[in-house]
Amino acid sequence: MPALDHTGARVTSWHVAADGEPINPSTPTLVSLAHLIGMNKAVAGVLLESDADLDQAGARLANLTIAGVKFTTFKDGRPFSIARLLRTRHGFTGDLRAYGPFIPDQGAFLVRCGFSSFEVVDGFDEAALRKNIAHFSYNYQHPLSVTASIVALRQANAARP
Amino acid sequence: MYAYDTYDQTFVDQRAAEFRTQVARRLSGELTEEQFRPLRLLNGLYLQLHAYMLRVAIPYGTLSSRQLQALADIADKYDRGYGHFTTRQNIQFNWIKLEEAPDILADLAVVEMHAIQTSGNVIRNVTADHFAGVILGEADDPRITCEIIRQWSTLHPEFSFLPRKFKIAVTGSLVDRAAIRFHDIGIRIRKAADASLVHDIYIGGGMGRTPFVAPLVKANLSKAGLLSYLEAVLRVYNRYGRRDNIYKARIKILVDALGVDEFARQVEAEWMHTKLEGADLPEAEEQRIRAFFAGPAYETGLPATPIETPDLRETGFADWCKTSVFPHRVPGYAVVTISLKPIGGIPGDATSQQMRAIADLAEAYSRHEIRVTHEQNLVLPYVRQIDLPVLWRKLACEKLATANVGLVSDIIACPGLDYCSLANARSIPIAQRISERFAELQQQHDIGPLKIKISGCINACGHHHAGHIGILGVDRKGEEFYQIMLGGTGDETAAIGELVGPGFSSNTVVDAVETIVKTFLDLRQPGEVFLNAVRRLGLAPFKERLYARS
Numbered sequence: 001m002p003a004l005d006h007t008g009a010r011v012t013s014w015h016v017a018a019d020g021e022p023i024n025p026s027t028p029t030l031v032s033l034a035h036l037i038g039m040n041k042a043v044a045g046v047l048l049e050s051d052a053d054l055d056q057a058g059a060r061l062a063n064l065t066i067a068g069v070k071f072t073t074f075k076d077g078r079p080f081s082i083a084r085l086l087r088t089r090h091g092f093t094g095d096l097r098a099y100g101p102f103i104p105d106q107g108a109f110l111v112r113c114g115f116s117s118f119e120v121v122d123g124f125d126e127a128a129l130r131k132n133i134a135h136f137s138y139n140y141q142h143p144l145s146v147t148a149s150i151v152a153l154r155q156a157n158a159a160r161p
Numbered sequence: 162m163y164a165y166d167t168y169d170q171t172f173v174d175q176r177a178a179e180f181r182t183q184v185a186r187r188l189s190g191e192l193t194e195e196q197f198r199p200l201r202l203l204n205g206l207y208l209q210l211h212a213y214m215l216r217v218a219i220p221y222g223t224l225s226s227r228q229l230q231a232l233a234d235i236a237d238k239y240d241r242g243y244g245h246f247t248t249r250q251n252i253q254f255n256w257i258k259l260e261e262a263p264d265i266l267a268d269l270a271v272v273e274m275h276a277i278q279t280s281g282n283v284i285r286n287v288t289a290d291h292f293a294g295v296i297l298g299e300a301d302d303p304r305i306t307c308e309i310i311r312q313w314s315t316l317h318p319e320f321s322f323l324p325r326k327f328k329i330a331v332t333g334s335l336v337d338r339a340a341i342r343f344h345d346i347g348i349r350i351r352k353a354a355d356a357s358l359v360h361d362i363y364i365g366g367g368m369g370r371t372p373f374v375a376p377l378v379k380a381n382l383s384k385a386g387l388l389s390y391l392e393a394v395l396r397v398y399n400r401y402g403r404r405d406n407i408y409k410a411r412i413k414i415l416v417d418a419l420g421v422d423e424f425a426r427q428v429e430a431e432w433m434h435t436k437l438e439g440a441d442l443p444e445a446e447e448q449r450i451r452a453f454f455a456g457p458a459y460e461t462g463l464p465a466t467p468i469e470t471p472d473l474r475e476t477g478f479a480d481w482c483k484t485s486v487f488p489h490r491v492p493g494y495a496v497v498t499i500s501l502k503p504i505g506g507i508p509g510d511a512t513s514q515q516m517r518a519i520a521d522l523a524e525a526y527s528r529h530e531i532r533v534t535h536e537q538n539l540v541l542p543y544v545r546q547i548d549l550p551v552l553w554r555k556l557a558c559e560k561l562a563t564a565n566v567g568l569v570s571d572i573i574a575c576p577g578l579d580y581c582s583l584a585n586a587r588s589i590p591i592a593q594r595i596s597e598r599f600a601e602l603q604q605q606h607d608i609g610p611l612k613i614k615i616s617g618c619i620n621a622c623g624h625h626h627a628g629h630i631g632i633l634g635v636d637r638k639g640e641e642f643y644q645i646m647l648g649g650t651g652d653e654t655a656a657i658g659e660l661v662g663p664g665f666s667s668n669t670v671v672d673a674v675e676t677i678v679k680t681f682l683d684l685r686q687p688g689e690v691f692l693n694a695v696r697r698l699g700l701a702p703f704k705e706r707l708y709a710r711s
């Protein structure tokens with residue numbers, strides 16, 4: 001299965017380890033939250049379910065370099081909140097990847113909540129995803145991603161002499 | 162009213178352009194209906210019983226003459242020459258072709274309108290008191306708060322896939338014309354003791370199959386903290402609202418399951434964080450938005466009463482003044498409600514000709530502004546009292562001067578089985594027959610204030626739980642039956658109506674309503690209105706008369 005970065009370019013898929021599986025430190029690997037909590041060793045990443053209780057992981061999330069959050073269906077809006085929380089409250093600064101049956105037309109929402117890459121199935125409409133991410137010039141909400149919010153732009157314009 | 166700046170306009174233009182590509186992908190077969198469904202729903206496009214239906218957002222029910230003209234043009238160009246104003250202050254067009262939907266969105270964008278978030282599991286169009294800004298005793302114009310929420314909630318990246326739809330209503334008055342306690346979030350703006358503006362936040366109200374009157378969850382919220390508080394509420398709901406059963410997915414079920422105190426505690430804990438995350442609006446931006454709602458420059462020294470001629474009295478002007486004309490906060494002005502409930506008509510429907518006529522009248526007599534009420538009528542908010550006679554005459558020419566606002570024939574009804582794919586029974590013909598039964602206007606005035614609300618299914622789009630007389634259409638073994646509830650109200654004394662007993666067939670339901678009204682007339686005390694009589698008497702005398710013979 002291919003993976004894409006936030007510009008829609010192809011990147012390497014990460015290995016998702018079964019619980020109890022030995023971890024190869026040279027392979028980017030995600031483990032379950034339960035597995036992460038039970039482990040003593042440092043690990044690269046965690047794959048969170050959409051109902052994950054992030055507080056369980058304590059300060060460990062901030063030390064990870066990769067993480068994933070999994071949609072149960074595209075209508076499952078919880079991963080958007082989890083991403084926001086990872087970025088704003090749990091100090092996660094690494095590569096955050098969306099997993100599961102999200103749709104290309106959610107691309108901009110995903111990026112604006114802090115996702116930086118996508119694990120997709122074969123046949124996924126990558127062009128539609130790229131288009132969606134780049135479509136809007138402005139957004140109303142304060143952003144986690146690159147585009148400035150409309151509120152911030154208005155403030156900046158008003159401050160100009 | 163609010164006017165788009167270049168950011169707002171670019172945003173809406175780009176949204177319309179995006180939908181055009183999505184429709185093209187559907188028409189070419191690249192997208193299946195299943196894949197296309199969530200995309201069209203995010204743009205207010207439903208597939209109904211007979212055709213596509215497009216629901217256009219009318220933010221907090223405020224329209225300019227130019228916008229109403231554009232809606233009339235859309236009705237002619239893309240539909241069958243009429244539109245239907247809804248109980249959420251929006252307008253629906255019922256006969257839309259998929260391939261033309263992108264053109265409609267483009268036409269709407271030209272007049273600063275859109276269909277964003279008029280459907281789907283998102284924060285829907287925020288509704289407001291339809292007398293906002295013109296009524297006496299208001300703490301603040303609620304549309305300022307509504308516009309702030311509109312912008313904050315528009316394509317919010319975190320809250321566009323909620324467990325279920327999410328409706329917010331705002332009032333700045335103690336008298337509640339917006340039914341705030343029947344919303345997912347109801348906001349009442351008040352002046353605190355120190356004259357600062359604060360918000361009381363009611364959460365978890367709603368109708369549908371499990372009706373709730375929303376409890377007060379947060380009192381005295383400062384306006385500076387509104388958006389971060391809403392982010393906290395929405396985040397708790399997005400994470401913990403039920404997603405396994407659509408009938409238990411509204412926030413009211415979460416509030417009820419957790420209990421108000423525990424729900425409030427979780428929101429409060431989340432708010433401690435969201436406060437620091439930058440969602441709250443800078444003061445300067447609040448002021449920028451506020452300035453759009455300053456209202457027109459009023460004339461001073463106007464005479465305070467309309468000039469009544471004997472001729473006008475004879476032909477119903479006084480009756481119309483009694484029901485349609487409301488006091489304005491500025492002396493010499495009046496607020497005029499236009500009834501979209503002609504006897505035997507379809508509640509909330511307006512023809513393109515009527516829309517154009519109202520747009521013209523608003524231009525001439527109401528500073529180009531029109532409001533849509535959640536009771537499916539229209540309002541001209543800035544009418545000089547001296548213009549009332551001529552306005553009345555012109556409205557009458559378009560059959561828009563029915564003097565029944567707030568009376569028994571001013572019925573709310575959902576589209577029902579005539580249009581809606583969810584309905585179990587027809588609503589519109591019941592409304593039409595009730596209004597014909599009570600056609601005699603003097604009789605209606607004698608009965609006094611009485612709100613009848615009709616839904617064609619348990620989803621309660623016709624607000625039957627909040628009707629003084631509520632009527633719910635159900636399917637009983639393939640036949641339409643109607644349950645009747647009494648004593649509901651959406652005002653500041655919000656209450657859910659109580660089921661009176663077994664349902665009535667479509668042949669007998671209008672008789673049943675008439676029996677209820679006659680019982681009231683027999684038992685009322687001098688000056689007593691219907692709702693108060695039901696509260697005093699209880700259901701017993703009504704049940705007795707309704708079911709006596711069976």
